[in-house]
Each structure stands twice: as structure tokens, then as C-alpha cells.
Amino acid sequence: MMQEGRPGRFVFPPWTNLARPILAISLVAAPVYLVALVWLGASPKTTDVGYQPEQPVPYSHALHAGDLGIDCRYCHNTVEVAAKAAVPPTQTCMNCHAKIRTASAKLISVRESYATGVSVPWVRIHDLPDYVYFNHSAHVRRGVGCVECHGRVDRMEVVSQVEPLSMSWCLDCHRNPDRRLRPPEMVTKMDWVPPDDPDTYGRQLRAANNINPSTDCWTCHR
Numbered sequence: 001m002m003q004e005g006r007p008g009r010f011v012f013p014p015w016t017n018l019a020r021p022i023l024a025i026s027l028v029a030a031p032v033y034l035v036a037l038v039w040l041g042a043s044p045k046t047t048d049v050g051y052q053p054e055q056p057v058p059y060s061h062a063l064h065a066g067d068l069g070i071d072c073r074y075c076h077n078t079v080e081v082a083a084k085a086a087v088p089p090t091q092t093c094m095n096c097h098a099k100i101r102t103a104s105a106k107l108i109s110v111r112e113s114y115a116t117g118v119s120v121p122w123v124r125i126h127d128l129p130d131y132v133y134f135n136h137s138a139h140v141r142r143g144v145g146c147v148e149c150h151g152r153v154d155r156m157e158v159v160s161q162v163e164p165l166s167m168s169w170c171l172d173c174h175r176n177p178d179r180r181l182r183p184p185e186m187v188t189k190m191d192w193v194p195p196d197d198p199d200t201y202g203r204q205l206r207a208a209n210n211i212n213p214s215t216d217c218w219t220c221h222r
């Protein structure tokens with residue numbers, strides 16, 4: 001799953017190496033918070049929006065999740081219970097492709113992977129810095145849909161990143177999540193729309209489920 005030479009990742013100025021010690025300090029020294037906040041407010045936001053690496057197999061979400069209607073959780077089956085949303089092993093593909101399109105040239109690497117036991121080297125797209133803690137289940141089980149953070153994956157031939165994943169992007173929603181909430185059973189339904197005025201409906205849902213995303217530093221930096 002690791003990849004090298006991720007373009008755009010290394011435009012960080014050298015001072016970002018200081019992020020960890022600075023965080024550690026700011027967690028114990030209140031005045032430094034203010035400095036950090038001012039500094040963050042003024043720093044350019046990191047963004048990999050549009051990052052769309054070429055994958056080793058021309059696997060299409062538009063075909064599988066869109067046209068064929070396979071639920072996201074059939075493949076990303078840890079997304080509701082774990083921090084990581086697992087990328088599926090070759091076995092999952094072979095559940096169907098042992099019988100479907102068995103001679104397809106587009107599936108050669110998948111068959112090879114199955115025969116050798118070596119995983120398909122999928123290229124990672126979304127990738128937060130190591131000093132950020134993120135958890136899928138904490139979002140998905142509380143009713144934040146995949147589409148809020150990943151866009152219409154069910155229409156993508158090749159997945160690309162559509163949101164900046166910057167700190168301010170996380171905080172915008174943590175401060176005001178109402179319009180971004182849905183019933184948890186609808187999280188993978190990409191075309192879901194609220195049955196009512198989005199603000200009113202979101203506010204009700206939030207109150208009913210007691211949803212209060214934290215903006216404390218240690219929520220995401222632990």
C-alpha cells in the first residue's frame with residue numbers, strides 16, 4: 001500500500017518537520033495555542049485535490065459501485081468498525097471474477113495476484129500526515145456519508161481526491177455538522193437527499209443522536 005514520490009506531498013516547507021514538537025509543546029503550554037492558531041490561520045492550506053494516480057488494474061467504481069450497484073461495504077468492509085476502510089484483497093474480486101470475464105486482459109494482474117498470493121499494488125490516494133488521527137467508524141456510524149468526504153465515487157472511472165483534507169476542512173464540519181448528517185443506514189447511499197429542509201432535518205438528527213464533534217487539538221493529534 002505504500003507508495004513513493006507522491007507528487008504534491010513534498011511541497012511542504014521544511015518547518016512542517018517541526019509540527020510534532022510544536023504540537024507537543026502547545027498541548028502543555030496554553031499561550032502557545034494562540035500562537036499556533038494564528039500561525040495556522042496564516043499558513044497555506046495543504047491540498048491534494050484532483051490527485052488521481054493511475055492504478056495497476058483499470059478497476060472502475062462507476063461500473064461496480066454505480067452500474068452494478070455493489071455496496072461500498074462489500075469491498076471496504078472495515079469502514080464501520082475500524083479506523084481504516086480496508087482496500088479489498090484479491091479474493092473479493094475473485095468472488096465474481098473466477099466466473100465473470102475470466103479471459104479479460106484487463107484482469108490479468110488480478111488473476112496473477114490470485115495465483116501468486118501477492119497483493120495487487122493499488123496506489124494510495126487519500127493520505128493524511130502521520131501526526132493526524134482519523135477514524136472512519138467514528139464518522140460512518142454517526143451518519144456522515146462517504147460522499148461528504150470522497151464525492152461521487154460511484155461515478156468515477158478512476159478515483160480522485162475531491163476534498164483538501166486540510167485541518168480547516170475537518171474543523172469546518174466539526175464546528176457545524178448539521179447539514180452533513182444523515183441516518184447512519186444511508187451512509188453508502190451516494191444519491192441520498194434529506195426528506196425535509198436540510199438545516200432543520202440535520203439539526204433534529206444531531207439532537208436525536210447527540211452528535212457533538214470535538215474541536216480539541218487532541219481529538220485529531222494524539
Ligand code: HEC
Nearest residue numbers: 064065070071072075122123124125126146150153154159
Ligand atoms: C468491488 C469492490 C469495491 C466496491 C464495491 C467499492 N470499492 Fe472503493 N475501492 C476498491 C478498490 C480495489 C480500490 C483501490 C483502487 C482504486 O483506487 O480504484 C478502491 C479505492 C477506493 C477509494 C480510494 C482509497 C485511497 O487509496 O485513498 C475510495 C475513497 C473508495 N474506494 C470509496 C468507495 C466508495 C464510497 C464506494 C461505494 C460507493 C466504494 N469505494 C465501492 C474496491 C471497491
Ligand code: HEC
Nearest residue numbers: 057058059070088092093095096100101104105106107110
Ligand atoms: C459482485 C461481482 C463483482 C465483484 C466483487 C467484482 N467485479 Fe469486476 N466486474 C463484474 C462484472 C459483472 C463485470 C462486467 C460487466 C460487463 O459485462 O461489462 C466486471 C468487470 C470488471 C472489469 C472490466 C473487465 C473487462 O474486460 O472489461 C475489471 C477490470 C474488473 N471488473 C475488476 C475488478 C476488480 C479489481 C475487483 C475487485 C476489487 C472486481 N472487479 C470485483 C463483477 C464484479
Ligand code: HEC
Nearest residue numbers: 072076079084085086126127128134139140144145146149
Ligand atoms: C469524514 C470524512 C470521511 C468519511 C465520511 C469517509 N471517509 Fe474515507 N477517508 C477519509 C480520509 C481523511 C482518509 C485518509 C485517511 C488517512 O490517511 O489515514 C480516507 C481514506 C479512505 C480509504 C483508503 C483506506 C484508508 O482507510 O485510509 C478508503 C478505501 C475510504 N476512505 C473509503 C471510504 C468509504 C467506503 C466511506 C463510506 C462508508 C468513507 N471512506 C467515508 C475521510 C472520510
Ligand code: HEC
Nearest residue numbers: 133134135138142148170173177180210211212213219220
Ligand atoms: C462532514 C463532516 C466531518 C468532516 C469533514 C470531518 N469530521 Fe470528524 N467527525 C464528524 C462527526 C459528525 C463526528 C462524530 C461526533 C460524535 O460522535 O458526537 C466526528 C468525529 C471525529 C473523531 C472521533 C472523536 C472521538 O470521539 O473519538 C475524530 C478523531 C475525527 N472526527 C477526526 C476528523 C479529522 C482528522 C477530519 C479531517 C481529516 C475530520 N474528522 C473531518 C464530522 C466530520
Ligand code: HEC
Nearest residue numbers: 019026036043046132165166167170171215216217219220
Ligand atoms: C478535526 C481534526 C483536527 C483538530 C481538532 C485539530 N487539528 Fe491540527 N491538523 C488536522 C489535520 C487534518 C492536519 C493536516 C493538514 C494538512 O495535511 O495540511 C493538521 C495539521 C496541524 C499542524 C501542522 C501544520 C500544518 O498547517 O499543516 C499543526 C501544528 C496542528 N494541526 C495543530 C493543531 C492545534 C494546536 C489544534 C487545536 C487548537 C489542532 N491542530 C486541532 C486536524 C485537526
